[in-house]
Amino acid sequence: MKGWGVVLLVFTFCLPPVFFIAGCQEPPKTEAVRPVKIASGDVDPAHWGKAYPIEYERWKKTKEPDPAGSKYKRTFGPDRVIYDRLSEYPFSALLYNGWGFGVEYNEPRGHFYMIRDQLSVDPSRLKAGGVCLTCKTPYAPQFEKEMGHDYYSRPYKEIWENIPEKYRKLGVSCIDCHDNNDMTLRLSRGFTLVKALKDMGVQPEDLTHQQMRSMVCAQCHVTYVVTKDKDMKSTGVFFPWQGSKLGGITIENIIKKLRSDPSYLEWKQAVTGFKLAYIRHPEFELFSNNSVHWNAGVSCPDCHMPYVKVGTYKVSDHRVMSPLKNGLKACVQCHAESPDWLRRQVFNIQDRTASLLLRAGYETAVVAKLFETANNAQAAGKAVDKVMYDKAKDFYEEAFYRVVFIGAENSVGFHNPPEALRVLGDAVAFASRSEAILRNALARAGVDVPQNVDLDLNKYLDKRGEKKLKFIPAQEIKDPFGTQARFE
Amino acid sequence: MKGWGVVLLVFTFCLPPVFFIAGCQEPPKTEAVRPVKIASGDVDPAHWGKAYPIEYERWKKTKEPDPAGSKYKRTFGPDRVIYDRLSEYPFSALLYNGWGFGVEYNEPRGHFYMIRDQLSVDPSRLKAGGVCLTCKTPYAPQFEKEMGHDYYSRPYKEIWENIPEKYRKLGVSCIDCHDNNDMTLRLSRGFTLVKALKDMGVQPEDLTHQQMRSMVCAQCHVTYVVTKDKDMKSTGVFFPWQGSKLGGITIENIIKKLRSDPSYLEWKQAVTGFKLAYIRHPEFELFSNNSVHWNAGVSCPDCHMPYVKVGTYKVSDHRVMSPLKNGLKACVQCHAESPDWLRRQVFNIQDRTASLLLRAGYETAVVAKLFETANNAQAAGKAVDKVMYDKAKDFYEEAFYRVVFIGAENSVGFHNPPEALRVLGDAVAFASRSEAILRNALARAGVDVPQNVDLDLNKYLDKRGEKKLKFIPAQEIKDPFGTQARFE
Numbered sequence: 009m010k011g012w013g014v015v016l017l018v019f020t021f022c023l024p025p026v027f028f029i030a031g032c033q034e035p036p037k038t039e040a041v042r043p044v045k046i047a048s049g050d051v052d053p054a055h056w057g058k059a060y061p062i063e064y065e066r067w068k069k070t071k072e073p074d075p076a077g078s079k080y081k082r083t084f085g086p087d088r089v090i091y092d093r094l095s096e097y098p099f100s101a102l103l104y105n106g107w108g109f110g111v112e113y114n115e116p117r118g119h120f121y122m123i124r125d126q127l128s129v130d131p132s133r134l135k136a137g138g139v140c141l142t143c144k145t146p147y148a149p150q151f152e153k154e155m156g157h158d159y160y161s162r163p164y165k166e167i168w169e170n171i172p173e174k175y176r177k178l179g180v181s182c183i184d185c186h187d188n189n190d191m192t193l194r195l196s197r198g199f200t201l202v203k204a205l206k207d208m209g210v211q212p213e214d215l216t217h218q219q220m221r222s223m224v225c226a227q228c229h230v231t232y233v234v235t236k237d238k239d240m241k242s243t244g245v246f247f248p249w250q251g252s253k254l255g256g257i258t259i260e261n262i263i264k265k266l267r268s269d270p271s272y273l274e275w276k277q278a279v280t281g282f283k284l285a286y287i288r289h290p291e292f293e294l295f296s297n298n299s300v301h302w303n304a305g306v307s308c309p310d311c312h313m314p315y316v317k318v319g320t321y322k323v324s325d326h327r328v329m330s331p332l333k334n335g336l337k338a339c340v341q342c343h344a345e346s347p348d349w350l351r352r353q354v355f356n357i358q359d360r361t362a363s364l365l366l367r368a369g370y371e372t373a374v375v376a377k378l379f380e381t382a383n384n385a386q387a388a389g390k391a392v393d394k395v396m397y398d399k400a401k402d403f404y405e406e407a408f409y410r411v412v413f414i415g416a417e418n419s420v421g422f423h424n425p426p427e428a429l430r431v432l433g434d435a436v437a438f439a440s441r442s443e444a445i446l447r448n449a450l451a452r453a454g455v456d457v458p459q460n461v462d463l464d465l466n467k468y469l470d471k472r473g474e475k476k477l478k479f480i481p482a483q484e485i486k487d488p489f490g491t492q493a494r495f496e
Numbered sequence: 497m498k499g500w501g502v503v504l505l506v507f508t509f510c511l512p513p514v515f516f517i518a519g520c521q522e523p524p525k526t527e528a529v530r531p532v533k534i535a536s537g538d539v540d541p542a543h544w545g546k547a548y549p550i551e552y553e554r555w556k557k558t559k560e561p562d563p564a565g566s567k568y569k570r571t572f573g574p575d576r577v578i579y580d581r582l583s584e585y586p587f588s589a590l591l592y593n594g595w596g597f598g599v600e601y602n603e604p605r606g607h608f609y610m611i612r613d614q615l616s617v618d619p620s621r622l623k624a625g626g627v628c629l630t631c632k633t634p635y636a637p638q639f640e641k642e643m644g645h646d647y648y649s650r651p652y653k654e655i656w657e658n659i660p661e662k663y664r665k666l667g668v669s670c671i672d673c674h675d676n677n678d679m680t681l682r683l684s685r686g687f688t689l690v691k692a693l694k695d696m697g698v699q700p701e702d703l704t705h706q707q708m709r710s711m712v713c714a715q716c717h718v719t720y721v722v723t724k725d726k727d728m729k730s731t732g733v734f735f736p737w738q739g740s741k742l743g744g745i746t747i748e749n750i751i752k753k754l755r756s757d758p759s760y761l762e763w764k765q766a767v768t769g770f771k772l773a774y775i776r777h778p779e780f781e782l783f784s785n786n787s788v789h790w791n792a793g794v795s796c797p798d799c800h801m802p803y804v805k806v807g808t809y810k811v812s813d814h815r816v817m818s819p820l821k822n823g824l825k826a827c828v829q830c831h832a833e834s835p836d837w838l839r840r841q842v843f844n845i846q847d848r849t850a851s852l853l854l855r856a857g858y859e860t861a862v863v864a865k866l867f868e869t870a871n872n873a874q875a876a877g878k879a880v881d882k883v884m885y886d887k888a889k890d891f892y893e894e895a896f897y898r899v900v901f902i903g904a905e906n907s908v909g910f911h912n913p914p915e916a917l918r919v920l921g922d923a924v925a926f927a928s929r930s931e932a933i934l935r936n937a938l939a940r941a942g943v944d945v946p947q948n949v950d951l952d953l954n955k956y957l958d959k960r961g962e963k964k965l966k967f968i969p970a971q972e973i974k975d976p977f978g979t980q981a982r983f984e
Contacts, residue, residue, distance in 0.1 A: 374932075
């Protein structure tokens with residue numbers, strides 16, 4: 009019997025595949041068996057949750073306030089207080105004055121609230137139109153495809169009403185990152201991320217699974233440009249990654265791109281009168297630019313969605329949050345140190361970043377005020393040297409974008425400590441060169457400027473927007489090194 | 497038999513110790529057996545080497561050029577070229593002009609050369625007198641004790657000649673760090689390090705072995721002040737750590753101390769005419785200030801003297817060098833990554849630090865030149881506002897000390913990346929505030945200052961000292977991020 013078995017086995021293995029096709033039925037494919045079939049295009053997480061109840065239940069928990077985390081990211085903690093970014097960093101109220109970000113700019117809550125927060129924020133934040141929904145609803149790709157130009161330019165509320173009523177408050181959903189058949193990671197934002205990757209010569213189909221784990225997050229945790237026509241109507245949205253490479257999307261290249269075309273300038277800064285571009289939450293850009301964790305092959309979910317065990321199941325935690333908020337569980341998977349020890353190192357980095365952000369921010373705000381002085385002087389008939397003015401403006405913008413870059417990034421430097429600090433150092437250097445030139449130009453024009461420029465911050469901090477928002481002194485972030493934020 | 501054995505064992509263990517003392521001879525002490533006995537006070541490594549030949553042979557190898565290491569620390573590499581720090585960072589030739597550091601300032605070679613380098617450097621570097629021997633000869637503690645004030649103030653060569661002829665070129669030796677009886681680590685520099693530790697409330701006898709492994713290095717790899725009398729004769733030497741704590745010797749506290757007493761001002765900066773203090777190789781200060789490696793309990797020798805195996809012996813490598821030079825052997829003891837990968841992360845940090853050091857250095861040099869302009873204007877009878885001038889000077893000094901701190905520190909930021917970058921960022925911020933105020937003051941005094949200040953660097957870089965040293969363009973460190981070092 010044994011002899012015959014071996015002969016049969018050898019015989020079977022030697023048969024060419026065509027034998028089966030010709031002689032037998034094709035064997036059934038290996039397929040995961042799930043209690044439900046998720047329909048193509050189904051946005052409803054509750055339906056997906058029938059097949060993946062643990063992920064779904066964790067995802068729903070993004071509704072609940074988080075445990076306390078970083079001292080610089082206090083919103084959505086146990087006390088449920090929403091922190092006002094303009095009160096945290098008062099200089100930013102001056103710098104962002106002129107559009108929505110200068111009116112109401114809150115620290116972010118959990119994913120559950122993404123569209124709810126948008127619906128309750130001051131309407132000035134939604135002026136760009138339907139394009140603001142790009143990262144907020146799973147319907148965005150469909151709308152963009154079907155409506156084309158209208159999707160970008162028509163009023164936010166008008167586009168939003170096209171979402172079926174049941175899903176109008178639904179934020180990021182399973183379908184934004186997963187294939188409905190086998191849960192493979194997918195990029196749902198072809199018109200933003202996929203285009204940007206191709207601009208860098210990256211073909212999405214070549215990305216590894218581990219890279220895809222970061223890419224699904226990079227659909228939204230990036231900066232972007234809402235392009236404008238000459239009437240300041242939105243005409244599109246793109247990521248300013250051209251000229252960079254994956255693993256090295258630099259602030260230098262981003263700024264070069266932002267400044268290369270007037271249609272990228274989205275707003276007018278009130279204090280200077282300059283038309284400027286903007287930078288939003290560039291988590292992916294900072295992290296992926298040669299950071300130590302990126303270079304170690306770490307992906308976003310490795311830290312923000314570490315595995316949780318539920319009974320005998322082990323799934324990546326769809327209650328996305330900062331590792332600081334859940335006992336640094338993600339960190340201790342690789343680092344042998346205690347959570348307390350690791351937390352202290354994170355704070356060492358964040359303290360230093362916050363300190364330099366304050367320096368860079370205030371220095372840039374001072375320059376903005378000097379431009380106001382220069383503009384007033386010109387309006388009053390004084391002659392300010394144009395070459396000097398233009399050079400100062402050039403440096404000012406270089407500083408401004410760097411301050412926004414690190415200020416908007418949500419890790420307070422942790423995603424890439426030396427790069428964050430380098431960028432802020434350069435911001436101070438650019439702002440200071442601008443200030444020097446501008447003071448010279450003003451002096452030559454016979455305009456006396458005081459040693460310490462009054463930033464008049466209350467003017468920008470109080471009575472903001474429809475809600476008449478006010479400065480909340482208790483929320484202000486002070487220099488952790490005990491010095492004044494601004495050297496006076 | 498078995499039963500009796502147990503009874504006997506119990507009985508023996510229950511006997512009080514006095515029983516042995518009263519009834520027997522005291523047992524012999526455990527003692528290491530060595531082929532030679534090292535005499536107390538013996539400075540000759542060759543004698544110690546008879547007992548510890550492997551350590552001695554490795555120590556002797558500090559005479560040989562190292563393998564290539566960091567691109568920012570190229571001296572003493574395979575090509576044997578000595579790199580000129582003033583050519584590497586041309587701004588420093590301007591800032592240090594006025595005393596020895598502005599004449600000849602070379603990147604360091606191995607420990608073997610410490611006193612040889614001193615004997616061949618431009619004599620302006622030795623003007624402080626015998627005090628310059630404090631870290632260069634094992635005879636220093638004895639001289640300090642015996643000669644008192646003379647040790648500090650008498651000419652360098654005169655004190656040096658008190659060293660027995662055979663040992664006049666002998667640098668750091670076994671006795672500087674070890675007890676001759678049992679090789680215990682010891683602090684030989686009671687008059688500098690031990691005093692400084694006590695000023696911070698640290699009792700040397702409370703230090704752990706692992707702390708002592710850093711402390712022996714901290715006898716010299718620190719900053720120090722050579723105090724002066726009113727004729728600028730040296731009167732002592734101390735570490736400016738007062739007001740700090742072990743694990744947090746901050747640049748803020750160091751500067752506060754340096755500026756607290758005119759006797760700490762060691763030289764006059766030529767370009768500004770200011771009497772200033774100075775900061776030397778503060779490796780220990782930067783590393784121990786809450787850096788991630790310090791917090792992880794790492795000591796200096798863990799990285800710079802990793803264990804080597806010689807036959808069946810395993811000893812800490814007394815050929816002290818950068819981990820970058822010996823295949824990152826020290827790093828891979830804790831880090832699982834490949835040496836190439838680890839090297840890349842070190843360079844990522846050093847690139848960013850070098851870039852910001854250039855910004856900070858040039859910005860500070862610009863301000864120095866503006867003070868020269870202001871001083872000339874005052875000499876020509878123009879009235880420069882004193883309050884503004886003093887405030888600008890205050891900020892300038894804050895910037896200057898920070899630039900020297902990171903510029904003199906020999907890790908190009910690696911010993912504490914976010915702290916190094918924070919300090920440099922603050923340097924730029926202070927310098928820029930100074931520049932702004934000074935430009936204002938000059939404008940009010942009717943002095944026109946150009947947009948881009950000419951630093952006239954050749955004046956400071958060429959024909960330096962007795963050797964008529966010149967700028968070596970090939971050695972200049974360029975901004976690794978491809979921008980100009982100074983924004984113009």
